[in-house]
Amino acid sequence: MEVILAEKYGFCFGVKRAIKITEKIAQTNPNTLTLGPLIHNPLEISRLEKNFGVKVQENINNLGQSKSVIIRTHGITKQNLETLKQKGVSITDATCPFVTKPQKIVEEMSNNGYDIIIFGDENHPEVRSVMSYSIKTPIVIANIESLKEIGKIPKKIAIVSQTTKQIEKFAEIVQYLVTNSLEVRVFNTICNATFENQEATRNLSQKADIMVIVGGKSSANTKQLFYIAQTHCPDSYLVENENDIQPSWFESKNICGISAGASTPNWVIKNVEEKIKNLKYP
Template sequence: MEIVLAESLGFCMGVKRAVDLAYRALEKSDPQQVVTLGPLIHNTQEIERLTKDGIGVIDENSIPENGTVIIRAHGVAPQAYEALKSRGLKIMDGTCPYVHYSQRKAMELQQEGYTIVIAGDKDHPEIRGILGFIDNQAYVVKTVAEAKALAAFDRVGTIAQTTISPQKYQAIVEALREESKEVKVCETICDATEENQRAVRELSLEVEMLYVIGGRHSANSNKLVETARENCPRALLIENADEINPEDLRGVKRVGISAGASTPDWMIQIVVERLREY
């Protein structure tokens, strides 16, 4: 059985950067003194590894008295940042540069007097963070129907959650254009996840069976499976190598592997090795 890896898979630049930052902080700190504000990534096994290595997870209600706090790739609202700073904690900012860009664009739109519409999930930490930069003065829409339900505005400025699909963003923008005199579109979608999407699409044309390694709750891993299934109905999401059922591989000559943006290389390697055994 041939095992083919997607050309682009696994950790995106933003997540890799945040994890590296946490390990760098650990080198310079006493054990158990480094924590992340919210889980660094949506991957249970990687969180377990981080915890075992001494990098804990806190939330806004369990801020420690001292130590180093890592801001994750999704970023945080400036108010949350200030709250940590005022307690004298050391902060290392792992906010992804793409997310920083969205935060800056949102502030620019506000300064220019646009009504801001964000295409994304209002409960996602990235969006909550962006909203904090503009005093929550924005509409957040998840669907075209929600965009259509908004009132007509003269000047609308749009921001997209970094991980939504370009097609969805485009459709939401079109819906806003129907009612608004001017729509200024900020291109804030991150191409790291798009790269993984493009690669899994190509791979799905070449294999009979395809595994996407990723967390069950990871939106981008689930999206990879969805994309893969368009050409390869036997695409499956697995969290780890133990979820591979050898029965599924009976008669398969080529199996593909992709992985979500929160899946570390070491987990991909374990899956490859397990498939080699079969």
């Protein structure tokens, strides 16, 4: 069986940047914590805790003795940022610049009287952070079906996307809005790395007969890669590390494609690749 890595995969600019920032801050601030996981990869989070003592705290009212707080790649809400500032802790912003952008757009458009629509998962921390910059509660839609259910579409709309969404689905939603509204301001806030990783996964999954996507199970961009792979290659699997791999998946397969989410460390991908290459078939 041939094993092929996607042309683009793994750590994106925003994740690399956040890890670098975190390692640096943690070296001089022993009690550093992140508000929620820095990235959606439990293995990398464990590494940061083990090697740098960086802890994860979900509750903003439970910072304990820590005087150094890092904002995760997905950003936090405007309200939580205010709360943090009032606590007088040292704040380091590791929000991915591709997330800061829709936050700013939503704030500006909302101030200018546009109704905000966000294409994304309203339970995802990135979307919650972006939502918080709108004056009125924005409309958050996970797909075109939920848009069609909202009834009356506002007349002046600004729309942004969660950075990890598929551009085709975003465009499909915009198409619907245009036919039902007078003015639509469309900001393509899908990040380049997402777009490139998706393209590469799409291409590879069209020739592979098994696809293995490596990444955290709560990582939105990893899940998108998995959905794309599955569309073209029904035998697609999402694994967090090499231990999730089952040899039976690979029986009578010729080409195994591997891709990985933007928050998946290289060493995890390497371990998965090695495990697959060394599989003993029955």
